[in-house]
Amino acid sequence: MKFGIIVFPGSNCDLDAYHLVKDVLKKEASYIWWEETDLSGYDALILPGGFSYGDYLRAGAIARFTPVMGAVIQFARQGGLVLGICNGFQVLTEAGLLPGALYRNAHLQFRCGWTYVRVENHTLPFTGAARPDQVLKIPVAHGDGNYYVGPEVLRRLKKNRQIVLRYVDAAGRESAAANPNGSLDHIAAVCNESGNVLGMMPHPERAGEALLGSEDGLVIFRSLLQYFDQRGGGSGD
């Protein structure tokens, strides 16, 4: 299974995603420069965290217009797996691949630290290796992670089970204290209707080794590998 990691000017978690795929999962990974438009040969794309274009104007707002994003939209429409982490999530909402928007954190500060998230839908390509309601310890690091959608869309997200992760405490309970940014309904991750595009604010690539404090992020990546294996491999083209 081959992962492509999109690099915008200002991406800074590209290395971390690459390291996780290559050195921890021992799978193939390549960087994809923002000017590229040919995404053939990749089985999954990662839009990594960071500050694409310095987050100037609005997080993800400029990256959305890059040539590679046209190709990413095509890739997603054809059912390709796309994982946006942090800034990658912001880019995906700006590009219209995911519903909602990520506002400034409610407390108006950048927040870095460990959070717990509960798997709300374990039937997706990104969560198939999780147990129902499994609580994962995965860190966040962002200034704009306050997820918002209008009431109408929120109803639809719930109905379609598009809310994939919610912030909870270590025991799996939702609370204001466990929500690091004020996200509506404690939402930490959402997917598109067909379930092949996922955006999440927590950084699973930072929770891939016991030495760093948690291996729970691997659940997301192992799910992708498992999904890919069950589908019988191949690039899917």
Next chain:
Amino acid sequence: MTETGRHLWRRLGLNDGEYERICADLGREPNRVELNMYSVMWSEHCSYKHSKSTLRLFPTSGPRVLLGPGENAGVVDIGGGWAVAFKIESHNHPSAIEPYQGAATGVGGIIRDIFTLGARPVALLNSLRFGSLEDARVRYLFDNVVAGIGGYGNCIGIPTVAGEIAFEPCYQDNPLVNAMCVGLLPVEKLVLGQAPGAGNLVVLVGARTGRDGIHGVTFASEELSEASAERRPAVQVGDPFLEKLLLEASLEVIAGGLAVGVQDLGGAGLTCAVTETAARSGSGMELELDKVPLREAGMSPLEIMVSESQERMLFIIEPGRFNDAAKVFRRWGLSFAVIGRVTADGWITVKHGGRTVARVPAASVAGGAPLYEPDSREPEYYRERQSVDPLDYPAVEDCTEALLEVLGSPDVASKQWVWRRYDYMVRTCTVQGPGGDAAVIRLRETGQALALAVDGNGRHTYLDPYRGGMMAVAEATRNLACTGAEPIGITDCLNFGNPEKPEIFWQFRRAVEGMSEACRVLEVPVVGGNVSFYNEVEGEAIYPTPVVGAVGLLENPDQQCDIAFKKAGDLLYLAGSSTVSLGGSQFIKVIHQAVAGSLPPVDLALEKRLQKLLVQAVRAGLLSSAHDLSDGGLAVALAESCIAGGLGAQVTLPGHPRPELPLFGEGPSRAIVSVKAAAREKLLALAAKLEVPLLFLGEVGGDKLSISVTHVPVVDVTIFELKKIYEESIPCIMEQ
């Protein structure tokens, strides 16, 4: 010399003698552009004219040292073809008047110092000082400095992994913002800030040059006053996104061997970069200022030469390699321009609009400032304050209350409110983040890990500059040893008042003497640093505040230790010295609102043996936890280890009629360690072999911290209560 002329150079911070020397070096009077170039380069900030002779006291060599002081940063060999580059630098004055940008550009500047050498920045640290948080403007400064540090570091994607903060009224209007960066490089890629080879191209890359930061270094070399707010235009504005592009492009150009010299543009801007690189190589340069990309039309040659616009780099490139380098700059979307050529004559010739606007000898501008050996006099307060016996203060009635009060004081309380605003995990190498004795980051490239700490105590150095200086080095390196790392080098930021005052220079001299002595005995070289003088407001100086940034090496990241208690039943020992004093302690400050008393003696030989014990015990896997004793003494250290581990402890201390002394007394060369019962014998044997005293304290366990002095219970408090006051104190003050 006309009266207007004299007025001009004095206004630019030069004295009459210096002006005469400039005339002698030039063989004529300088024109306005030349005078400004001299003014910025002969400022204290750039020339170290009051500190250089004292700084020679530092031991700067060692088997690992590849690059010592005088370059952009120090470089230390870690084996396997890899080296670590690191440096700390101050951005105090800018932060005093424009805290967000002052702090942000401080971070940006120190990052450039590191990647200029070809090193990939892997960690940031900072040391901050503010006035009392009771003051609204201090809270504003604190909040915005933290935001600025985070704003820059988070965006560029370098983790801020450790730091330290203290609050004293003397920093009220003159906060200290010291930023440190650590980078990793293949030894063979090390590139210097030099300009060899006549005919080579001088290439300016990155941000366009604007009118910001004009005369920033001159501003940094004078005392602050009411008028300082008018200096706001001397503060630069940072663009971390641009610096990220510059970082990547620079490392790519250096890795490709496309540049023969690289220098960042920081204080004194283009003037500093061209004169320093040329002087180091004995070269000259011919510059065409019309080629410099500008932010606005109509900038004068003088403005272009001294602008401190951020995010700019100077590359010296052989003509045959220019096209390859240009490709890299273009790929990263950077503007760049060939602004001149290296010459062999040793002179910097600056042209603008077809005219020569300046012609100065590089070595004179960059290294020709006169060095001063200022008068030194012991300040009156010194003996007076030392003669105070802290035990003359009334005894405290309730030691548990006192512990809670000390633990909740802003100096001691958890700084989580600060570091949760820094991305300390990006790059996925952070094994230990902020909140412990030292940060630990693994190095993917070599399989090793680095321990990083930054320490200083202005109160100590004020009371006794010599011992305070020694203790700063001892504490920073001891923090590394507590993680199991062997110290391999330090960088220092020396924050003092006006060195032209004999009492201030005495503090400076004594502190450096103490630091140097500690470095010699502990065998840790000083490989770089920064001096920040003139930290005074309306004539009142800050406490002398040397800050030590220390780097240690762990051969195996799996063999490292932290401060948290791990398991009920583990045995607790105090390793090292039993000699403590309440002089200058946190306890006296918080409980008796005094800064007085004499510091405890420093036994550097014992310090060295203790650090060796800690390193060897961690490597042998004997320790469950290790925690350096500093602010607040044993009681606070025990509380911190309890909070970090969520486990209590039962401790009995030897008798003393005044329990506050063993509980809160402070002194160097001490650490608390916890050890599994099964490892006890081995630890005792190792300590005996290394001649380090071990005092049995008690056991880890339960949900309370209970301390008895000669079997009389003096402290009894739940971890819940400790944690609450420790963690909520600063948020409570800041979010009131």
